[in-house]
Each structure stands twice: as C-alpha cells, then as structure tokens.
Amino acid sequence: MKLIPTLKALPMLAAAIVAGGLTMPMASAQELSEAHLAAARRAVLAAGALQSFDEILPILAEQTKTIFIQSDPSVTPVIEEVTSEVALNLADRRPDLNKVVYEVWARRLTEEELTQIGDFYESPIGKKLTELGPQLTALSIGAAQQWQDEISIEMVRAVRTELEKRGVVKQ
Numbered sequence: 001m002k003l004i005p006t007l008k009a010l011p012m013l014a015a016a017i018v019a020g021g022l023t024m025p026m027a028s029a030q031e032l033s034e035a036h037l038a039a040a041r042r043a044v045l046a047a048g049a050l051q052s053f054d055e056i057l058p059i060l061a062e063q064t065k066t067i068f069i070q071s072d073p074s075v076t077p078v079i080e081e082v083t084s085e086v087a088l089n090l091a092d093r094r095p096d097l098n099k100v101v102y103e104v105w106a107r108r109l110t111e112e113e114l115t116q117i118g119d120f121y122e123s124p125i126g127k128k129l130t131e132l133g134p135q136l137t138a139l140s141i142g143a144a145q146q147w148q149d150e151i152s153i154e155m156v157r158a159v160r161t162e163l164e165k166r167g168v169v170k171q
Contacts, residue, residue, distance in 0.1 A: 032106045033111070037102055039106070039115050040102040040103070040109070040114050042114070042118040043114040043115075043117040046117070046121030046122050046126065047126075048121075048130040048133060049101065050098055051134075053097060056097075057087055058087070060087070061084065061086075065083045068083070
C-alpha cells in the first residue's frame with residue numbers, strides 16, 4: 001500500500017476524515033451551548049483546521065470540467081465558464097461546512113478543552129505550529145513514504161531469504 005503520493009490529495013483526505021467523523025456516534029446527545037460552540041469556533045480557527053478544506057470546491061470544479069470536456073471538447077470554453085459560475089455560487093455554502101466542523105469539535109471536546117486549545121494556538125508557539133503545519137505534514141509524509149519503501153525492500157529480501165532456506169523458492 002502506498003501513502004498519499006501528492007499533497008493535492010490532502011484536502012480530500014481531510015474531508016473524508018471529517019465526513020467519517022460525522023457518522024460516528026456522538027459522545028452525548030446534549031445540546032451545545034453558544035459558549036461551547038464559540039470555544040470550538042475559536043479553537044478550530046486558531047488551529048487553522050479549516051484551511052485543509054479550502055481546495056475542495058476548486059478540485060470539484062476541475063473534476064467537473066474534466067468530465068464535461070471529455071464528453072464534448074468542442075464546447076470547452078462554455079463548460080469552463082459555466083463550471084466557474086456554478087462553483088462561485090456554491091462558495092456561499094462554505095459556512096455550512098465550517099459550522100459542521102465546529103460542531104464536530106464541540107461534541108468531542110469540552111468547552112474547557114477547546115478554550116485551552118484556542119489559547120495554545122493563539123500563543124506564539126501555537127501560531128508557529130499552525131504556520132509550519134503544512135510543511136511538517138509534507139515532510140512527515142515524505143519520511144513515512146521513504147521509510148515504507150525501505151522497509152518494503154527489506155521485508156521482501158528477508159522473506160525471500162527465509163523461503164530459499166526452506167526450499168520453497170529457488171535462488
């Protein structure tokens with residue numbers, strides 16, 4: 001299994017994780033107070049947790065263009081114009097996603113925990129972590145991919161050697 005080969009896939013992965021989180025049972029069915037939701041909003045915004053979703057609409061627009069252009073390339077300019085108009089109209093719905101994310105956080109973290117998270121991410125070190133987050137993620141994914149490749153080669157060699165010793169595989 002290969003890890004995500006490009007960072008362009010990260011926004012979609014993040015969306016899938018959030019969507020999966022929405023289908024998980026909630027810790028409790030209590031109504032969320034305005035203060036609790038406000039703490040969640042502050043923590044989410046301070047953590048930069050919504051930034052990974054900024055590319056969802058542009059990616060979907062590009063995929064939609066591709067589908068329609070493949071079916072009739074002769075009307076490419078019209079398809080591009082219409083897709084851009086529709087995407088711009090749908091951008092107004094982005095606050096709906098943000099609200100769901102705030103609720104996801106609020107249902108899984110207490111108001112006090114969210115306040116502490118907000119405090120951390122608004123601190124100098126928290127801001128630095130938010131700023132470096134995409135770079136740290138990219139480098140971490142790269143390191144994991146390199147490690148996976150090295151371990152894969154080592155595993156194949158070790159299994160082959162052992163199978164050769166047992167006479168299952170010939171040299």
